[in-house]
Amino acid sequence: MTVTAKANIDRREMLPQLFPNSESWLFVSGLAGASKDAAALTNDGPNLFTMAGAMGSAVSMGLGVAMSAPERNIAVINGDGEMLMGIGSLITVASIQPRNLTIVCEDNSMHGETGGQRGHTADIADLEAIARGAGITSTMTISESSQVAQAAAFIANEPGPKFLVVRVLPTPPCNFKRNLDLAACRLRFQEKFLAKA
Amino acid sequence: MQTDHPCAEWSGVMFNLMRDAGIDLFAHVPDAGNDCLIALAQTHNDIRTVLLTTEEEGVAICAGADLVGKRGVLCLQSSGLGNCINYLSLAKGGRFPLLMMISMRGDYGEENPWQYPMGQATVTLLQTMGVLVFMVEDRAGLEKAVSAAIAASGKGAQAAAIVLSQKFLGAKGF
Numbered sequence: 001m002t003v004t005a006k007a008n009i010d011r012r013e014m015l016p017q018l019f020p021n022s023e024s025w026l027f028v029s030g031l032a033g034a035s036k037d038a039a040a041l042t043n044d045g046p047n048l049f050t051m052a053g054a055m056g057s058a059v060s061m062g063l064g065v066a067m068s069a070p071e072r073n074i075a076v077i078n079g080d081g082e083m084l085m086g087i088g089s090l091i092t093v094a095s096i097q098p099r100n101l102t103i104v105c106e107d108n109s110m111h112g113e114t115g116g117q118r119g120h121t122a123d124i125a126d127l128e129a130i131a132r133g134a135g136i137t138s139t140m141t142i143s144e145s146s147q148v149a150q151a152a153a154f155i156a157n158e159p160g161p162k163f164l165v166v167r168v169l170p171t172p173p174c175n176f177k178r179n180l181d182l183a184a185c186r187l188r189f190q191e192k193f194l195a196k197a
Numbered sequence: 198m199q200t201d202h203p204c205a206e207w208s209g210v211m212f213n214l215m216r217d218a219g220i221d222l223f224a225h226v227p228d229a230g231n232d233c234l235i236a237l238a239q240t241h242n243d244i245r246t247v248l249l250t251t252e253e254e255g256v257a258i259c260a261g262a263d264l265v266g267k268r269g270v271l272c273l274q275s276s277g278l279g280n281c282i283n284y285l286s287l288a289k290g291g292r293f294p295l296l297m298m299i300s301m302r303g304d305y306g307e308e309n310p311w312q313y314p315m316g317q318a319t320v321t322l323l324q325t326m327g328v329l330v331f332m333v334e335d336r337a338g339l340e341k342a343v344s345a346a347i348a349a350s351g352k353g354a355q356a357a358a359i360v361l362s363q364k365f366l367g368a369k370g371f
């Protein structure tokens with residue numbers, strides 16, 4: 001689906017609509033804005049591992065979780081810059097076909113964390129087409145707030161792996177201060193998961 | 198798997214040690230040094246193999262497995278270690294107990310000059326990023342090095358690399 005409409009989705013309100021039962025999911029989020037939005041969704045909870053470095057690794061980390069916890073639903077939340085830096089990981093995901101993996105890419109077509117520089121997805125690179133070319137068949141792109149409910153149904157009902165591109169307004173992300181201690185966050189996630197398993 | 202492959206015997210030993218330690222995810226790029234190990238892994242239904250587009254994906258995939266209490270191994274060549282450096286922040290900063298199996302290029306007998314820069318930097322780069330090095334120079338040292346790396350990256354909670362020298366693997370002709 002080629003999107004030419006101007007995006008009018010506010011990223012700060014979107015994730016709670018896409019994941020109404022967020023406590024039942026395991027999340028991995030890519031660095032910068034995507035992690036702030038994901039941390040606001042879960043109140044920086046132990047079912048979320050946020051990144052603030054290793055740019056490009058979020059989808060691969062989500063794939064590792066999905067393969068090792070096949071009974072759980074896993075979502076990766078990332079931005080367009082993070083997605084492009086690890087774009088080959090979509091090919092790896094497609095070859096594994098994890099049914100329990102959903103990828104949501106918040107595409108603001110710019111690098112919000114570093115000063116708002118124009119990104120490759122501003123009218124040129126089409127992330128959904130790239131995902132389809134990689135071999136992911138459940139894909140969707142939305143750009144209007146009226147489509148968010150449809151996207152939530154896509155996440156709830158389509159077979160994984162799923163790839164959703166949300167073209168968002170160029171606003172700042174949620175203003176949420178998360179824990180950046182990656183060793184502590186690793187233990188927090190692992191302990192919560194293993195206690196439940 | 199070919200039983201007459203020069204790597205068949207020791208790959209079987211290495212696979213059994215890894216499997217006994219609960220390692221059930223083998224992330225890899227294609228390589229002569231890990232060819233038998235991966236082929237062996239693919240014959241087991243309870244083991245998953247992941248073919249990567251670039252080595253660093255495997256660092257993150259193994260870290261993801263660790264988040265839910267599972268163990269993986271990343272199999273690569275020394276040249277691919279360079280691709281992994283930034284992602285090794287997960288090992289050094291996050292104390293993810295990554296296990297790597299690295300086939301050396303650019304050491305004993307190497308005839309491809311492209312392989313020397315990364316080959317000669319491999320041990321230094323691993324140590325700089327907080328990954329313990331367990332070198333295999335000959336067949337006699339294999340079990341001890343592999344067992345030590347498995348222990349270090351298991352209960353030892355360290356990132357560890359089994360590094361297979363070309364003195365052990367033999368050099369590819371050019």
